[in-house]
Amino acid sequence: MTRDRARRVTRSLSTWFRKSARKLPWRQRRTAYHALVSEFMLQQTQVSRVLEYYPAFIKQFPTFRALAAADEQEVLAAWQGLGYYRRARNLHRAARQIVAEHGGRLPKNIDQLQELPGIGRFTAGSLASILFGQAQPIVDGNVLRVLSRLAGETLADDQAWAHAAFLVSMADDPAIFNEGLMEMGAIVCTPSAPRCGACNLKRLCRARKQGIQEEVPRPRTRKQPKKVHHYVAAVRHRGKLLFQQRPEEGLWSNMWQLPTVESDRTCKVSELVFETPITQLRSLGRFEHQTSHRRIHFHVLEGKLDASASFQGQGTWRLPTKIQDLPMSNAQRKVLAMVVGQ
DNA sequence: AAGCCGGGGAT
């Protein structure tokens, strides 16, 4: 790309963004803390979803120190329903690291930023440019699409990073240019039916010139979700239900659930082996839950603790109305609704 | 390089 073309692109895009930027909560006060929370929440998550969580999260954890002082379970509970829960755990760990190792201030150096858990190449570049004005490139899903369409071909990741680096080096204001690049992808240069008529870059867009803007970039290949089965048992005792915590690794790590057996295949009720012995199992219903990599068939049961077996106390007994402190996946919340609805 | 990690909006 020539210097002249890069200058045209950065100018046109920055002009558009200065005029059209959405008013978003994390754009009101540009503090490092607000920027960091929004960056984590926005990873692989659309702005409209983040808007449902961000204000309450900031209210509950207003500063790095407040977040660092919280328990991980509190942070997970504030995150529940938003997905990709490792982000919440990483954000919590990052806050603790910032307080412990950086005096409660976010480092400005891009390499130091990337040493924080949950901050990779993109988030480090985003913080360095938007928060600190450094000419660091960023490439996310939006940017890859915008740059590919400008170039008239599907860019490989390293090509896109090279384009982004050259462009941001030509920009008068790296913060405006980078944030505008993402906003352009979200608002104008959308995956399907891009609003080319309203685009400030239309005269510079090679995909549009060839009429292939809907074909560029080519869709990523995706594996189809694996089908699995989760057998969930509601165990009651004096109006309370037994809840157990999931393992630290894998799906919904460290979150809570009713006792659950997972299998790659359908099982007969008689062959289910729960960690805690449960008898008199009876079916209450079923539903499907979809994630990016799994199609989970939930089988909801009820049963009783096996009185002949010793209960190790693995879990906690709670009234279904008093579980606000137990972070749970949306799927297990659906299970609970089905159980309580009976 | 490929797999894993959620949940929902848009079409």
Add this chain to the structure above:
DNA sequence: ATCCCAGGCTT
């Protein structure tokens, strides 16, 4: 039903 989303981490 399919694609996508202000990606990062692990293998």
